[in-house]
Amino acid sequence: MAATRLRPISRALSTTSTATPQPYPTYHPSESQKFNLPDGRTLGFAEYGHPNGFPLFIFHGFPSSRIEAYPVDRLAHNLKIKLYALERPGFGISTFQPGRKIIDYPSDVLAFAKGKGIERFSIIGASGGGPYAVACARFLPKEVMAGVCVFAGGPPWAAGRQYMQWWARWSEWLARVSPGTFTVLTNALAGIVNWLIGTQSVTKRINKFLEDERKKKMERETPLPEDELGYLREEELTTDQRRERLLGLLWTEPWRQGSQGPIHEIKLLTDLNWGFEFEDVKFPVKIYHGKRDINAPIEMIRWMAERLPNATLTEFDDTHFTMGGRLKQAIEEAIPEDEKKEFLEKQSSI
Secondary structure (H helix, E strand, O other): OOOOOOOOHHHHHOOOOOOOOOOOOOOOHHHOEEEEOOOOOEEEEEEEEOOOOEEEEEEOOOOOOHHHHHHHHHHHHHOOEEEEEEOOOOOOOOOOOOOOOHHHHHHHHHHHHHHOOOOOEEEEEEHHHHHHHHHHHHHOOHHHEEEEEEEOOOOOHHHOHHHOOHHHHHHHHHHHHOHHHHHHHHHHHHHHHHHHOOOHHHHHHHHHHHHHHHHHHHHHOOOOOHHHOOOOOHHHOOHHHHHHHHHHHHHHOOOOOOOHHHHHHHHHHOOOOOOOOHHHOOOOEEEEEEOOOOOOOHHHHHHHHHHOOOEEEEEEOOOOOOHHHHHHHHHHHHOOHHHHHHHHHHHHHO
16 A cells, blocks of 8 residues: 655754645545634634534644544534634644744634634633633633633643653753754654654554544444534545544644744743733633643642632543543533523524
8 A cells, every 4th residue: 555645754844834734635624724813813723513512612732733623523513512623823724923922822712702703612721722721711701701621731830840751851951941952853853753654564554543443433333314414524534534634633734834833832831931820810620630641740730720719620540641531521511501501592593
């Protein structure tokens, strides 16, 4: 079988965001949408779930993109939720924003909601998107938020860098003291990964994994009726198309503009100051986290929860990568049931 088609390695090694990104042919049009922000930048986003469902904004992890939310499409549809997967500057098809800070993102979110005519919505910040969800809880008007959830969120380094793994501490140190060296090393690694995932042996392994997963999924899930299909028809994709979609989620979309966006975000997520005091976050924040998470140690999450006046922390015996099974609970609890019911009743009467 031929190796997967990839973007040129030069794209992966570029530190600039001058290239004009184009959506992959296997993406549904709803997955590569662009919203024009007031300052002229482009905010990339995808829509998943139920077309008439309650609005839920989901912030992707690091490094990632809007495509990260596509595995949640079926779950969101069943829960009658419309997912808006919003990117951050420099990832996927979203314009890089030099000098941006974590506290700049809420204004992008609010501009998007107003532009789309969305009066009320809930927020889930997953992994590296967690700090941005907390920032929204701090700076967005409470009238527009139905709920805010941090799911396996990125930790505040102010809690103590000693809790982080050595490789995370080393990356943070190098990015801070020698950004040029860090950029060169990051680009070299990107080039190696870009070559590796294009080899025939890796392609065959991925295809086998995807085919096995497809069979398991068909056995445990009942197909949706034709008139209830959401945005995606993954069952109609070939194995090669599903592989491209998986690689898009894990690799090519997060890095499609080069390393500039991811490197800038590393500095933001590891900064001791997110730009606000946790004690000033009055809006309730629900936190779901794994006690065995080494990417975001629970000690650092507890430190943050203790300082958020209206936070509730729910801990699970999970790692960072086994929390997926808890997402349904987080989504359900991020949206007040009465408000969701009222919203759906209004939608059905339109």
